[in-house]
Amino acid sequence: MKKKNLSNLEIATKLIHVGNEPDKETGAVIPPIFQTSTYVQSSPGKHNGYEYTRSHNPTRTRLEECLAASEKAKYAITTSSGMAAITLMMHALPKGSNIICGDDVYGGTFRLFTTVFQNDHNFIFLDTTNIEEIKKTLLEKKISLIWLETPTNPLLKISDIKKITSLAKAHKTKVIVDNTFMSPYFQNPLDLGADIVMHSMTKYLNGHSDVVGGVLMLNNKALYNKIWTLQNSIGPSASPFDSWLVLRGLKTLAVRMEAHQKNAMKIAKWLEGHKKIEKVIYPGLKSHPQHKIAKKQMSGYGGMITFFTKGGLKEARKVLEKVTLFALAESLGGVESLIEHPAIMTHASIPKEIREKSGIHDNLIRISAGIEDVDDLINDLENALK
Numbered sequence: 001m002k003k004k005n006l007s008n009l010e011i012a013t014k015l016i017h018v019g020n021e022p023d024k025e026t027g028a029v030i031p032p033i034f035q036t037s038t039y040v041q042s043s044p045g046k047h048n049g050y051e052y053t054r055s056h057n058p059t060r061t062r063l064e065e066c067l068a069a070s071e072k073a074k075y076a077i078t079t080s081s082g083m084a085a086i087t088l089m090m091h092a093l094p095k096g097s098n099i100i101c102g103d104d105v106y107g108g109t110f111r112l113f114t115t116v117f118q119n120d121h122n123f124i125f126l127d128t129t130n131i132e133e134i135k136k137t138l139l140e141k142k143i144s145l146i147w148l149e150t151p152t153n154p155l156l157k158i159s160d161i162k163k164i165t166s167l168a169k170a171h172k173t174k175v176i177v178d179n180t181f182m183s184p185y186f187q188n189p190l191d192l193g194a195d196i197v198m199h200s201m202t203k204y205l206n207g208h209s210d211v212v213g214g215v216l217m218l219n220n221k222a223l224y225n226k227i228w229t230l231q232n233s234i235g236p237s238a239s240p241f242d243s244w245l246v247l248r249g250l251k252t253l254a255v256r257m258e259a260h261q262k263n264a265m266k267i268a269k270w271l272e273g274h275k276k277i278e279k280v281i282y283p284g285l286k287s288h289p290q291h292k293i294a295k296k297q298m299s300g301y302g303g304m305i306t307f308f309t310k311g312g313l314k315e316a317r318k319v320l321e322k323v324t325l326f327a328l329a330e331s332l333g334g335v336e337s338l339i340e341h342p343a344i345m346t347h348a349s350i351p352k353e354i355r356e357k358s359g360i361h362d363n364l365i366r367i368s369a370g371i372e373d374v375d376d377l378i379n380d381l382e383n384a385l386k
C-alpha cells in the first residue's frame with residue numbers, strides 16, 4: 001500500500017487524511033471502529049501496543065493523530081466529555097496551585113472549579129481581556145496556570161493570547177486555552193504561545209450533535225505523560241464509537257466552519273439593524289470591543305452570536321419559544337442552528353449576582369448559527385421577533 005506524505009499539509013487536507021490512512025489489513029478506505037475492550041497477548045506482556053481500551057484503542061489513536069495535526073500539537077488526549085478533559089488538567093497540577101481563570105467561562109467550567117476543585121486549588125477569577133489585571137496578579141502571587149477561554153461563553157470576550165502567554169512565560173506560568181468556540185480551523189493557540197489547548201469535542205470538532213467528548217493537546221512530553229497516566233488511572237477515555245464519529249465529523253470541519261461563519265456574519269449584521277434588539281455581540285462586527293484582537297489572532301470569527309433583546313426575560317422568552325428552525329437547546333457547533341438562554345440554561349450554575357455582574361442578563365440570548373440556508377434562519381428570527 002502506498003504511504004501518504006502527510007507533512008506540510010494545510011489544515012483542510014490534514015483533517016481528511018491524518019489518522020485516516022486506509023486499513024492495513026483490508027485496504028478499507030474508511031478506518032474500522034475497533035469496538036473492543038481488550039486485546040489478545042501472545043505471552044504475558046507481549047502485545048502490539050494495545051492491552052485494554054481504557055488505556056489505548058486504535059480508533060482513538062487515529063482520532064488523536066488527526067486532532068494533534070489540526071492544532072499543530074505533538075500530543076492529543078481525548079476524553080469522554082469536555083468536562084473530563086478539564087478535570088484531568090486540574091488533577092495534573094500540584095495541590096494548592098493558584099489559577100487565574102477568566103470571569104466569563106462556560107457555566108460548567110465555573111461549577112467544576114468552584115464546587116469540585118475549590119479545596120484543591122485557589123481560583124482567581126478576573127477579566128482576562130484586562131492585561132494590566134493579569135500583570136498585577138502575576139506579580140502578587142505565584143500563578144501555576146492561566147485558564148483562558150477566548151472567545152468566552154457566552155459574552156464572546158476576546159483575550160490577547162500572545163500578550164498573555166509572553167507575560168506568563170516570564171513568570172514560568174502555564175497557559176491553557178479553551179478553543180472550543182473557534183475550533184483549530186480559526187485559531188491555533190499553541191502558535192500564539194499557549195502551552196495546552198482544550199476543546200469540547202461535542203461542539204464544532206464533531207459537528208453533528210451526536211457525541212459528547214473532549215480533548216487536551218500539547219507539546220510538552222512530561223506533561224503529556226502525566227495527563228495520560230491520570231487518564232489511565234481515572235478512566236474518562238473516549239469510547240471507540242465516539243472516537244470514530246468525531247474522526248468522521250472532522251473531515252468536514254473546514255467547510256463547516258466557513259459556512260457557520262458566513263451565516264453568523266449575515267445574521268449578526270441583520271440583528272444589529274433590528275429595532276427590537278438592544279445590542280449584538282459577534283467578533284466579526286466592527287462594534288465588537290476586541291474586534292481588532294480577533295482579526296489579529298483568529299483567521300475567522302466563528303458561528304456564535306450573543307444578543308440582547310429590548311425588554312427583559314418576558315421578551316427574550318417569547319423569541320426563544322417562537323423560533324421553529326432554531327432548536328431551543330443547550331450546546332453549540334452542530335450543523336443545525338441552536339438558540340438558548342444562558343441565564344436559565346447553560347450558565348444557571350453561576351450565582352445570579354456573579355452572572356449579572358459579568359453581563360449575563362435575562363434579556364441575553366445565545367445563537368449557534370448552523371449551516372442551513374441563512375435566509376431561512378433570518379426569516380425564523382424575524383417571525384419570532386414579531
Ligand code: P1T
Nearest residue numbers: 081082083106180200202213330331346
Ligand atoms: O459539554 P462538554 O463536552 O463536557 O464540554 C464542556 C464545555 C467546555 N468548554 C466550553 C467553552 C463549552 O462551551 C463547554 C460546553 N458548553 C455547552 C454545553 C454550552 O451549551 O455552552
